[in-house]
Each structure stands twice: as structure tokens, then as C-alpha cells.
Amino acid sequence: MSVTEAPPLGELRALAPLHARAQGIPAARCRAVLSRIRTAYGDDADSWPAVWNRAGDALAARGHHLDAARHYALARFPSVDGPARERAQRLCVRSFDRWRATRPGIGRLEVEAPSGGGRFAAWTAGLSRQAPRPLILVCGGIVSVKEQWAPLLARAAALGTALAVTELPGVGENTLPYDTAAPAMIGALLDRLADSADVRRTHAIALSFGGHLALRAALEDRRLVGVSTVGAPVRHFFLDHDWRTGLPTTTAHTLRRLTGRPPAELGEWALTADELARLRDLPVTYVAALRDDIVPLSDAAALAADPAARRRFLVVDDEHGAPAHLARVRPLLLGSALRDLRVHPVRSAALCAVAGALRTRRGRVRT
Template sequence: MIKLSELKQYAKLHIKSQDFQGLDPQQVLNSIYREPTHDGEDDGAWDLIWIKAAKQSLKNGHVSDAIQCYNFARFPYPETDAQKKASQELVRTFENHYCDENVKKHTIYVQGKSLSFYTANLDQSKPCLLVLGGIVSIKEQWSVFLKAGKTMGFSVVVTEFPGVGENRLTFHESSHQMIGKILDYLSRQADVENTFIVGMSFGGQLAIKQALEDPRIKGITTVGAPINRFYQEYSEATVPLITRRTLSHVCNLRDDELQNHMRSLALSAKQIQKLIIPLTYIFSARDEIIPYSEKQFIKQNVSNLKLIEFDDIHGSPNHLEYIQKMIPLSVLKQSGSKNIKLKIILSALLMIENLKKRVGKK
């Protein structure tokens, strides 16, 4: 089992990306004294303490807090019975409070396994924005995009990586094809011929791989996607335990089977050189998961590249305010959106963020 210290360390990074309204997540973390429990006793157990916080948040009327508490209860993936129940409660709570005439849930089958996703603002005349997380993040975590679709002028799809949440697929060489199946399903409900993808971490790699085969994808924005070097240089000595265990889960493999499997997932230079659509890549210089050599591989082999680098760890959690504005602006620019007003607002906000950083350095 993953050690509590590592669970807390990585949970803190994800907490930074969430906006809690009625509780202090750090206080919840401080009250946890042991790993997720298999015995059902809640004396400081990771999963049960987060579940208790979720139930209290619901009583207090803070639904979004409850969803994120259930999210951390099952973090990084459901292993104990309590974590599995938390994952189910998370989905149930989200559907009960957020699914309506605009936000809908869909389930399709790929290779005989179910895959669920949410959509919003579906319109055949609007381009498609597909959002895909990595090996840890659930689709409900990216619900902000469901709300932003109307403002941005996009039909929005929010889904999950294989092995995460309600995606029953496993991560292998052809996992990227699930993206094509989603677009096929939505072909009469959105303009999928003009699809733009925001792929977080490992989700970005799936987006790139699908784009090499699927002309409907016109642009990709990613944060810390492993493309080649991560897989080629994969080793237990350099990849954090929590990442290795989570990869074992999404690949449905034992830890000792992972290394050879990772090699098979790498995109070669020859493959990625065929990527002609715009790729915005946000790179973290101190990434503890993606090796720094990945940056050089990307620069050497991606022709239509906008590379943004932060002196930060995986996902650049200390630069989230910048990233949260950069991502929609990237999508709007890639799509040639005529929403000039929104582009100006986002550009101005990014300038303010840059000024803040310059002032802070003085």
C-alpha cells in the first residue's frame, strides 16, 4: 500500500487546483493518521476521514466540497471497500446536483467495456472541446469546463483516462481509440469535425496519439504529457511509488510487469514528427514524474509547438492561476474563435499574472 506521507504529499498538489468553500482541506489532512483501511475502523484512516468530511459537507450544503472530499477518499484509485463506495457516492452526488437538460451523462461501450462521460452545450454548429484527465483525475474534477462551454462557444465533453472513475478500459497501446469512439457517438450532436482537446498529463499522450490517426482533431493543449522519454527511461528508481502503483492499476498489471509495458507505449520521433496540428505544451522544469529529457524530445520533433515552461513540479500547481487562463486562451486561439472579447480578457488576465510574478521576484 502507498505510504500515508506520499498520499498527503500528492493530495496537496491536487487540493491546490480545487476551490473549497466550507472546509479547510488542510485540517482534514492533519486529522489523518494512517493509510486507507481494510478493517473499517475510522481512527484516522485516509478513506474514512475524507468520507466523513464529504458527508458533513453535504449536510452543510456544500456539494462541490463533498464531491472533492469523496474524490480524495478514493485517491489515487479505489482499492479498499470504503474507497470504492466513495467513488460511487461521488458520481451519484454529482449526477443528482449537476446533471440537467444541459449537462448530460452518456455511456458507450468500447471493446466490450463501458466508458462514461459528461457533455454540455451540445450543438452541431459548435466545435467540440474534449477534456481528458490523467491516471488520477476523475471527470467530475474538470466540471468547470462544462460550465465554460457556453461562454467559450464550444460543445464540451469531459471524460476519463482508462482505468479511472467510470472508464472500465485498461491503458494499453490502442487506448487512444476511445477518443475516436466518443467523437463517433457525438457526430450528430456536435461539430466533432473540429475537435480540440485539453489533455492533462497522461491524457495528453492519448490525445496526441489519436490526433495522428484522426483528422477531426484540430488542436491539443496539454500539461505535462509523457510522450517518449518517460516510457523509454521508466524505472522504479526514478518514478514515484504512487505513480507506479496507479499505473499498475490503470494497466491492470503487476508492478514487475510495468517496465516492459511502458516501453510499448512510447511515441517514436518518427510518429510525432507527423503531428501537424498546433500543440500547446505546458512543461514543469522540476517535474518528478516526467523527465526533463522529454522537453528536448518535444522541441526536436514537434513542428507546430507552443512550449510554456514553469519552474515547478508535475502539473505546475504553483502556477495554476496562470494555467487556468492559459488553457482556454490556447483553445480559443487554436480554433480561430471569433470570441474576441473573451480572448482579450484572458490575455489581459495573463498579463496581470506575469506582472505579479515580476513584482514578486524584485
């Protein structure tokens, strides 16, 4: 795919502060880095990946490995398309790995696809062979790397659950193909965790396209006892041609890079009426934004159509990802997970501490 088909620098500049704030990069720091960028792609010294990589290098040299990982995550944004962004992806993982080595209890797991078609990785916390805990599985969307979940991993003990954070196929370290068979990766991950977590009680906090993956996985894997999501495409995103023509360039471009197909050719990804009926008994918490320009409100309505279905909805006047309402959204997602997993007693102070740590990473995240 040529650079001319890719998101322009202006769109990346507009999105960068939102992703930077979501990862805890100060606004002034983000503006300083952006001021040195002249081109969106390539390996020139003033290109997007080169400038963000240098910022990450400087932090890594001073031993600030988590901050370095956050800058490398911006360097590879929105997806890996060449050597400079490949370097950023590699160093993002390496810097995060060095940070987590200083945090007891955060582990790494690598999973090979049963078919041999690729591999993916997960960062884990709260695992125990002696006393397996129910599992919260976390996954972002099409531009979200697993390393952004550091605050949640660092506070796993407060939740009283096991945690595993991973990525969609084609994102970060995940080399699986992003196709209709992709939801099987969730089952493969649960299989690997079966001796150190109570995977028979797994709740997925999965955002945007991660939510779609989790809902599809739940059709076949009854170990998923609940899904919490924000702005997940369900049905109409994949079927409404007029809606798709208005997608942001970053979303359309990245989705095509990951799937190898334009969004218009993903119609079979839509959940059918029969599949939605099969999910009737699955508790689903869905946050919808009135001004979402990526996922239509009709997708939330598709989940709500059956009055007997076990659904919880929060609709906010916001954009994709509900960035202005994170103080409500993140405790809602965590609380829904703990309730569905029947983790008792839920200490409100502990939950607030975890949600508060996540709220320090404010911003709009286009997943």
C-alpha cells in the same frame, strides 16, 4: 497488490493539500480532515477513505453536493483499492450528478467500447443538434476524475464551444483496459457526439498521461485538430530506466494498478520517431516544468526536435502540473484550443472569466 507496495500515508498527506486546493477545498478544512486520519488503507473509522467519506457525507446531508463530490474525490485518491474507496467513487459521481442537475446545459453521456471491453462516461456542455459547435475534449491523468472540471463545465457558454470531460481508462467510471488500444476511446466518444457537436474540429486539453493518450489518438483520428497539455509523457518517460527508478511512489503504484504492468514494461507506449513525424502538422501546446519529478524535460524536447513541427512551448520553473503558474497556464490552454478551433470572435472578457474560475482551484496536482 499489497498495501506494503502502496504509497505510504506520509506521501498521501503531502499530496492531499495540493489536490484539495485544486478542487477548491479550503486549506483549513483539509488540515482538519487530515488530522483525523491514522491509516492510509482499509475500512477502519480512522482510515483515509473513511474519514474523507464522512466529510463528504456531512456536506451531502446539507445539500452541498459539489463540495461533497470534492471530498469524495479525495476519499478515493489515489485509486480505488477496496470497498471504502469504491464507495467514495460511487458517491463522488452521484453528488456531482445532483449538483449538475441544478445547472442547465450540463449533461451526461455513457459510451460502450466498440469491442465490448468496457464503458466510460463523460460530462458534457454546450451540445446542440441544431447548431453544433466545435468541441473541446478534456481529460486528466492517472489520478484525476472528471468531476474536478465543474468550473469549466459551468462556464461553457462563455467559450462558444461544446465541452466533454472524461477520464483515462481505469480511472473513475472508466472500465476500459489501459493499454496500447486505449486511445481508441477518443474516437468512440467523438462518434457518439457527432450529432450534437462539430467533432470534425476537436481540440483536446489533456493533462499528463491524458496528453499522451490524446497524441496517440491523433495519429489515427484527424478530427483532433490540436492538443494542449501539461507535462505529458511522450517518449523518454517510457524508455529511460534511470528516470523511472526515481518516480514518486504514488505515480508508479497507480500506473501499475491501471495498466497491470510496472512502468518498466511500458516501452512500446513511447512515440517513435516516425510517429512524431506524422504529428508534425498537429498544433501542440506543451507546458513543461523544470522541476518535474514525473515526466522528464526530454519529452518536451522530443516534440520540439523537428523545427517544422507546429508547436507552442511554455517552460516554467515549477513542479509537475505547473501549480505555481496556473494563472498563465490555464488561459494558455484555453486560448490555444480556441485558436486551433477557429472560434471567433474570442471575447477576452469571457476567456478571462473562465480562466479566473479555474484559478480559484489552485494547487499542485500530480496526474
